[in-house]
Amino acid sequence: MQDLTKSGKHTMKRSLAGLCFIFCFVLALAGVATAGEADPLPSWNEGSSKQAIFRFVEEVSAPRGPGFIPPAERIAVFDNDGTLWSEQPMYFQLAFALDRVKALAPLHPEWKQKQPFKAALAGDLKTVLDGGEHALLELVMATHAGTTTEEFAEAVKDWLESARHPKTGRPYTDMVYQPMLELLAYLRANGFETYIVSGGGIEFMRPWAERIYGIPPEQVVGSSIKTKYELRDGEPVLVRLPEINFIDDKAGKPVGINQHIGRRPIAAFGNSDGDLQMLQWTSAGDGARFALLIHHTDAEREWAYDRKSPIGRLDKVLDEAHVKGWTVVDMKKDWKVIYPFEQQ
Amino acid sequence: MQDLTKSGKHTMKRSLAGLCFIFCFVLALAGVATAGEADPLPSWNEGSSKQAIFRFVEEVSAPRGPGFIPPAERIAVFDNDGTLWSEQPMYFQLAFALDRVKALAPLHPEWKQKQPFKAALAGDLKTVLDGGEHALLELVMATHAGTTTEEFAEAVKDWLESARHPKTGRPYTDMVYQPMLELLAYLRANGFETYIVSGGGIEFMRPWAERIYGIPPEQVVGSSIKTKYELRDGEPVLVRLPEINFIDDKAGKPVGINQHIGRRPIAAFGNSDGDLQMLQWTSAGDGARFALLIHHTDAEREWAYDRKSPIGRLDKVLDEAHVKGWTVVDMKKDWKVIYPFEQQ
Numbered sequence: 003m004q005d006l007t008k009s010g011k012h013t014m015k016r017s018l019a020g021l022c023f024i025f026c027f028v029l030a031l032a033g034v035a036t037a038g039e040a041d042p043l044p045s046w047n048e049g050s051s052k053q054a055i056f057r058f059v060e061e062v063s064a065p066r067g068p069g070f071i072p073p074a075e076r077i078a079v080f081d082n083d084g085t086l087w088s089e090q091p092m093y094f095q096l097a098f099a100l101d102r103v104k105a106l107a108p109l110h111p112e113w114k115q116k117q118p119f120k121a122a123l124a125g126d127l128k129t130v131l132d133g134g135e136h137a138l139l140e141l142v143m144a145t146h147a148g149t150t151t152e153e154f155a156e157a158v159k160d161w162l163e164s165a166r167h168p169k170t171g172r173p174y175t176d177m178v179y180q181p182m183l184e185l186l187a188y189l190r191a192n193g194f195e196t197y198i199v200s201g202g203g204i205e206f207m208r209p210w211a212e213r214i215y216g217i218p219p220e221q222v223v224g225s226s227i228k229t230k231y232e233l234r235d236g237e238p239v240l241v242r243l244p245e246i247n248f249i250d251d252k253a254g255k256p257v258g259i260n261q262h263i264g265r266r267p268i269a270a271f272g273n274s275d276g277d278l279q280m281l282q283w284t285s286a287g288d289g290a291r292f293a294l295l296i297h298h299t300d301a302e303r304e305w306a307y308d309r310k311s312p313i314g315r316l317d318k319v320l321d322e323a324h325v326k327g328w329t330v331v332d333m334k335k336d337w338k339v340i341y342p343f344e345q346q
Numbered sequence: 347m348q349d350l351t352k353s354g355k356h357t358m359k360r361s362l363a364g365l366c367f368i369f370c371f372v373l374a375l376a377g378v379a380t381a382g383e384a385d386p387l388p389s390w391n392e393g394s395s396k397q398a399i400f401r402f403v404e405e406v407s408a409p410r411g412p413g414f415i416p417p418a419e420r421i422a423v424f425d426n427d428g429t430l431w432s433e434q435p436m437y438f439q440l441a442f443a444l445d446r447v448k449a450l451a452p453l454h455p456e457w458k459q460k461q462p463f464k465a466a467l468a469g470d471l472k473t474v475l476d477g478g479e480h481a482l483l484e485l486v487m488a489t490h491a492g493t494t495t496e497e498f499a500e501a502v503k504d505w506l507e508s509a510r511h512p513k514t515g516r517p518y519t520d521m522v523y524q525p526m527l528e529l530l531a532y533l534r535a536n537g538f539e540t541y542i543v544s545g546g547g548i549e550f551m552r553p554w555a556e557r558i559y560g561i562p563p564e565q566v567v568g569s570s571i572k573t574k575y576e577l578r579d580g581e582p583v584l585v586r587l588p589e590i591n592f593i594d595d596k597a598g599k600p601v602g603i604n605q606h607i608g609r610r611p612i613a614a615f616g617n618s619d620g621d622l623q624m625l626q627w628t629s630a631g632d633g634a635r636f637a638l639l640i641h642h643t644d645a646e647r648e649w650a651y652d653r654k655s656p657i658g659r660l661d662k663v664l665d666e667a668h669v670k671g672w673t674v675v676d677m678k679k680d681w682k683v684i685y686p687f688e689q690q
Contacts, residue, residue: 074562151604195564208608218418219608220539220564229604231597231623238627240604247605253575260495260573260584261591262606264552264563279575283582 042188045181045339051294052336054329055185058292062268063192069290073193077267079259079280080186082200082207082224084273084314085296086215087178088167090305092127093313094174095202096138098161100130102145110144119144131312143244146203147227150239155209162210172343175214180339182271186215194269199223199259201251201276205242223262225250255280268292278319281328293328295319300334386532389525389683395638396680398673399529402636406612407536413634417537421611423603423624424530426544426551426568428617428658429640430559431522432511434649436471437657438518439546440482442505444474446489454488463488475656483590490547491571491588498586499553506554516687519558524683526615530559538613543567543603545595545620549586567606569594599624612636622663625672637672639663644678 046052061069062076083089103113103122113119118137121129130137149157167174186196198207198217204224211217226247229240250258256279259267269292270277270284277295285293297316298307308316323330331337339345390396405413406420427433447457447466457463462481465473474481493501506519514521530540542551542561548568555561570591573584594602600623603611613636614621614628621639629637641660642651652660667674675681683689 204605204608220606222608226605229601231600231627233626238600238623238630240600256575256582256584257573261548261570262564264548264566279582282577283575286582 042191043181043184045184045337047336047338049336051329051331054292055188055294058269058290059189059192062290071268071289075265075268076189076192076194077197077263077265078189078194078269079197079199079223079263079267079271079284080182081272081274081277081280082198082202084298085179085271085277086182086186086198087174088304089314090307091168091313093202094167094177095206096141097165097174098158098206099141099145100125100127101161101165102157103141106145139246142203143227146206147242147244149242151205151229151242152239154205154242158206158209170341172341175210176343177341178214179337180342180345181337183215183342185271186217189269190216195221197221197223197259197263197267199250199255199270199280201225201249201254203227204250223250223258225254251276253279256283259283270294272296272319273298274314274316275319278322281319282322285326285328293323293326294331295323295328296331297333299332300337300340302334303340304333306334386535387525387528389528389681391680391682393680395673395675398636399532399638402613402634403533403536406634415612415633419609419612420533420536420538421541421607421609422533422538422613423541423543423567423607423611423615423628424526425616425618425621425624426542426546428642429523429615429621430526430530430542431518432648433658434651435512435657437546438511438521439550440485441509441518442502442550443485443489444469444471445505445509446501447485450489486547487571487588490550491586493586494583495549495573495586496583498549502550502553514685516685519554520687521685522558523681524686524689525681527559527686529615530561533613534560539565541565541567541603541607541611543594543599543614543624545569545593545598547571548594567594567602569598595620597623600627603627614638615640616663617642618658618660619663622666625663626666629670629672637667637670638675639667639672640675641677643676644681644684646678647684648677650678 043052043055061067062071064070080086083093087094100122103119107113107123110119113123118130118133118141122141130141146154162173162175165174166172167177170177189196196217198211198221200207200223202224204222204226207224208219208222211222212219228243228245228247230243232239232241248254248258255277259280266287267284268287268290270281271294272281273296281293281295285291297320298305298314300306307314308320320330387396387399405411406415408414424430427437431438444466447463451457451467454463457467462474462477462485466485474485490498506517509518510516511518511521533540540561542555542565544551544567546568548566548570551568552563552566555566556563572587572589572591574587576583576585592598592602599621603624610631611628612631612634614625615638616625617640625637625639629635641664642649642658644650651658652664664674
């Protein structure tokens, strides 16, 4: 009975707190504006992109406005590579795979003679890429499978601690876009749930997405390999198998969104043709919608690439963005700062 | 610039509201207990099951206690059939499939001569079930595929409005367990996220889980068929294909949990051997864990079945529950009320 009494007290505490929360909510809506108001997107230069973001968020958040959308339906989806962090000179996950080939090589003496492993060990990226999708798949299977899910998460975290980007000499997780970090926070502060929807590996992103982006594991959608439940000496584990489960890219993105989220997003953010269908799916819904495309135009501070780039190819989706009036971010012009470390 | 100013104001409002929320939180923790405290689980009789629930929730919520778990990690997973609503005399989704065979029959004259459709049209459940898994799969594919995701959600909602349970004459969504509704609300009030992890179809549950259980679409995990993204006259749709994507049952449940949630739950609730691996996976994690099994013991108010039941077989998992000390709910003894409508 003691437990019941305790729980009863907790319920009452919750009721009081509930009333208080309602009061706070009313206060927030009533809008007690004072001096010292801050720009939530300080790393964005003034211009049409920044204004379009504000206009959309205001529109769906205004409680009595015609475009109001309840917070539960304010789902925003973000591509990762090239949208939240850089993706040059190669997808960062490929850098992980290549480093992991080296780390695992002592267990696989046969790799010295076998492509694409031989090239990976020699640091010969060109030969690896010339092997096409098949070679990449072989590398991914050899480096991403065979462990338990917990061991793999540790391997990702260990790599991120020691690996450095070839151009900046920084940890890869330093190379996230400051303007997008601000945008994620701004959307969440306005009741949005922010999801990653990436062609990258779901289990490659989850170990660090919460720390770096504030996005918890359950809001990460990505490509995956199959896993298998096993008891090892009575302890349950999930073993990662060398078999593709789902490719969350191109037409797979709306499929992954539906599978994981079960609601159509109201805002989508991408940077390449791999995001076309996600942007279409999002913007074709009823009511206020927002679609934004990042154009990498800054060869000096980041990279400049678009229609013919082997990584982050931005071609069809750029045409469609122009036709449909989606917001196109000109990185060089629209972003005051690229990386957080520039501010330090 | 107007938009920027507006957004600045919103930021300030949020800061004030943020302070206020912190105050409320402190108030809630400080525990201002007053008269009129209510039992959060009034439909549970006093006893060891109810006390075990209270003890666990108190333990993980006590901010300075040794068992404290941060709210973000308070993931609770619930089986659906037999755990949140009834599953006799057949899974409710099978009743949907059989009714849908009848609804679609005019488009399929060949079904009159072809099993298992012929039996389904004649209401001959025995012959359908004698056909085994293969027959059920054929029924599911014929009745769950071929539409867009939006059309399918409408079909489910339409069916729930008109269909009635053969024993109670009630809508199927009336046959949810009042004690479990209270438990869901109690856990959420204590910072838990409550997920469904069911062998049933993810798209069969999502259209009503939020209204009935307060569980939003993104917190429903279930079995699924594949979908395909298409443009129809320029409008994007997701078409449901007659091909299994994932079976979220038995050893599939920890796999589905990892895929969707990416964290190991700290509490799991089930009622059959199909939940064994989910309960193992949950309870093997570090720190405070809770595993609960519902034993259907009430032939009068609900149904009584266990070790040899063709539906909701409770055998291996009952043995493991006894060995591992999991909480076993005796429905007849532990539940004061079964369905919400008994209280009306």
